[in-house]
Amino acid sequence: MKCRVCRGPAVIDLKRHNANFCHEHFVAHCEEQVRRAIHHFSMLAPGERVLVAVSGGKDSLAAWDILTRLGYPAEGLYLGLGIDAYSDDSLAAARAYAEPRGLTLHVVDLAETHGFTVPGAAAVTRRSPCGACGLAKRHEFNRVARDLGFAVVATGHNLDDEAAVLLGNTLRWETDYLARQHPALPAGRGFARKIKPLYRLGEREMAAYCVLEKIDYQVDECPMAAGNRHLGYKETLNELERRSPGSKAAFLFGFLDRMLPLLDPAAHAEAADVHPCTECGEPTTGDVCAFCRLRERAATA
Amino acid sequence: MKVLLRNPRREIEVEGITSVAALLGHLDLNPESVLVIVGDELVTNDAPLAPDAEVEIRPVISGGAA
Ligand code: SF4
Ligand SMILES: [Zn+2]
Ligand SMILES: [Zn+2]
Numbered sequence: 001m002k003c004r005v006c007r008g009p010a011v012i013d014l015k016r017h018n019a020n021f022c023h024e025h026f027v028a029h030c031e032e033q034v035r036r037a038i039h040h041f042s043m044l045a046p047g048e049r050v051l052v053a054v055s056g057g058k059d060s061l062a063a064w065d066i067l068t069r070l071g072y073p074a075e076g077l078y079l080g081l082g083i084d085a086y087s088d089d090s091l092a093a094a095r096a097y098a099e100p101r102g103l104t105l106h107v108v109d110l111a112e113t114h115g116f117t118v119p120g121a122a123a124v125t126r127r128s129p130c131g132a133c134g135l136a137k138r139h140e141f142n143r144v145a146r147d148l149g150f151a152v153v154a155t156g157h158n159l160d161d162e163a164a165v166l167l168g169n170t171l172r173w174e175t176d177y178l179a180r181q182h183p184a185l186p187a188g189r190g191f192a193r194k195i196k197p198l199y200r201l202g203e204r205e206m207a208a209y210c211v212l213e214k215i216d217y218q219v220d221e222c223p224m225a226a227g228n229r230h231l232g233y234k235e236t237l238n239e240l241e242r243r244s245p246g247s248k249a250a251f252l253f254g255f256l257d258r259m260l261p262l263l264d265p266a267a268h269a270e271a272a273d274v275h276p277c278t279e280c281g282e283p284t285t286g287d288v289c290a291f292c293r294l295r296e297r298a299a300t301a
Numbered sequence: 302m303k304v305l306l307r308n309p310r311r312e313i314e315v316e317g318i319t320s321v322a323a324l325l326g327h328l329d330l331n332p333e334s335v336l337v338i339v340g341d342e343l344v345t346n347d348a349p350l351a352p353d354a355e356v357e358i359r360p361v362i363s364g365g366a367a
Contacts, residue, residue, distance in 0.1 A: 001345045011343045015333070020345060057363055160362070207336050207361040211343050221308050225364020234362050238333045 012208050015245035023212050030209050033200040034066045041184035043195040044152065049073045050195075051150040053141050054097075054105065056090030056218040058210045059156030061097050063198050065215060067154060068103070074154070079140050080109035081133060082117025086222055093218040108144055110136055116298035118224070124298050129224040132294060139291035143282055145192040152193040160203040162196065163248040164233040166255055179263040183256065189274045190283035199256075202248070203234075302350060304328075305357040321348045324356070334362050 001010040003022035010020035014029075021029055038044050052064040054076040067074040078094045081087050091107065098105040111117050118136065122129035145153045162181065169177045187193040198206065210217050225231060240247045276282065277289035284290070304313050304324070318324045321337050321344055337344050338357040350356065 001347055010345050013345045013347075058361075059363070203363065204333060204336060204361045207359065208343055211336060211338060211359075219307055219359065220310075221364050228364060231362065231364050235334075238331050238362070241333045242331050 011212065012205075014202075014205065016202070016241075016249055018245075026208065026212065030062075030201060030205060031066060031069060034063075034197045035070060037183060037197050037200050038070075038195075041182075041195070043154075043184045043193075043197060044072060047071060047073070048152065049075075049150055050152050050154050051106075051141075051145045051148065051192075052076050052154045053137065053156070054078050054094045055156070056093035056097075057156070058206045058215075058217040059158050059161075059198060059203070061094070061156075061215050061217050062206045062209045062213075063154055063156040064097070064103070065209075065213065067197065068101075075104040075106060075148075075150075077106045077108065077141065077144055077153075079137060080107065080111065081136070082109075082111045083119060083129075083222060083224060086218075086220065089220065090218045093216060096216055106144065106148065108140055110140075114295050114299070116295060121294055121298040122224075125294065128228070130228060130230075132298075133224070135291055135294060139280075139282055139289070141194075142190075142192050143280070146190075150192060151187060152195060154195050154197055156198055156206075157196040158198045158201055158203050158206055159248060159252060160234055160237070162199050163237055163252045164230055166252055167233045167237060168229060175263065178255075178259070181255075182260060182264075190276060190281075191274075199252070200249075302352055302354045302356060305355075307358075308360055319350055321350060322346045324350060325358075328358070330358065335360055 001013055001020040002008065003010045003025050004019040005025040006022060008022045011023050012026055013020045044050060050067060050072050052060060052067065052074050054060045054064060064074055064076055076094060076098055078091055080091060094105055118129050118133045121132040125132065141153045166181060169181065183196045183199045185194040237248050273285055274283045277284045277292055278287050279292040280289060282289050282291065302315055304315050306313065315324065315327065318327055325332055332346055336359045338359060339354050
């Protein structure tokens with residue numbers, strides 16, 4: 001196989017683009033997709049500071065790397081979830097990426113700062129670990145961004161993540177969730193702007209980017225992920241993709257272009273009665289936010 | 302040839318396979334869900350495989366719903 005751009009030997013084939021790329025032109029392709037994402041949804045002003053939520057996995061490290069290449073001053077935030085060896089290895093991967101490159105990595109540990117871990121919270125509340133984890137991440141990314149003076153938080157959600165979430169939300173017609181499935185949620189009422197600069201790049205592309213650019217990411221899976229619904233959706237979508245390349249992108253991009261604009265007003269209406277949590281000051285629709293309620297239950301266990 | 306699989310990490314021996322596409326077919330793996338690394342290099346689906354190649358098949362699908 002030959003690179004589409006230079007006809008040199010290819011290192012990766014992307015069926016969806018009906019294209020193969022050499023190392024150099026694959027990296028250029030990834031940069032271009034992120035540039036387009038940022039431009040299309042006005043994610044960042046030129047040179048704007050951004051806090052990248054870093055898990056140590058391929059997507060968030062690639063996001064940090066590409067944003068830095070594109071000239072955005074990006075710092076990382078690692079949230080320690082307390083998931084045993086997995087969390088230790090993930091932090092080590094994030095540090096091993098940041099240190100030699102002279103990048104700033106902020107580390108917040110749930111157990112140290114709030115007195116509980118994700119597995120602990122899941123056990124007390126009998127919620128799924130991923131539910132407790134997602135709640136903690138949303139809360140802490142926003143809180144720390146505001147504490148550190150960042151107006152915007154970037155996450156490593158890729159095309160496969162977004163297509164899988166879209167499939168789940170569509171199967172249940174979760175219109176509130178669908179309305180918030182925006183690659184750039186605007187700031188407001190105590191919320192930092194949330195952006196997903198990788199939404200145009202697939203999971204396989206992000207792994208390939210890291211392998212080629214010698215970014216040593218955490219390859220092992222979070223032990224809490226096994227068998228969850230989200231993984232099932234991804235497998236289903238990849239079966240479709242195998243038979244009909246481009247399906248995932250058509251599903252997600254069609255939603256973003258044609259459906260999301262119709263849902264947008266619903267998202268704004270929902271944000272109307274948001275005010276600061278009486279415990280932590282983070283935005284909530286109740287008196288005490290869901291994170292503080294979770295922390296109380298988990299810490300008294 | 303030796304093939305390293307991940308999640309969980311394990312090694313298998315495969316005989317008589319001469320290309321990446323054939324290896325993925327043999328193991329019933331979706332090319333969309335994995336990368337194939339030979340030695341240190343990423344390779345495309347049509348790449349040939351030598352009998353003594355050291356191959357890693359790395360899944361690219363990651364879990365969490367958040
Ligand atoms: S798999 Fe679930 S528990 Fe593990 S990091 Fe992802 S969201 Fe958190
Ligand atoms: Zn090229
Ligand atoms: Zn609170």
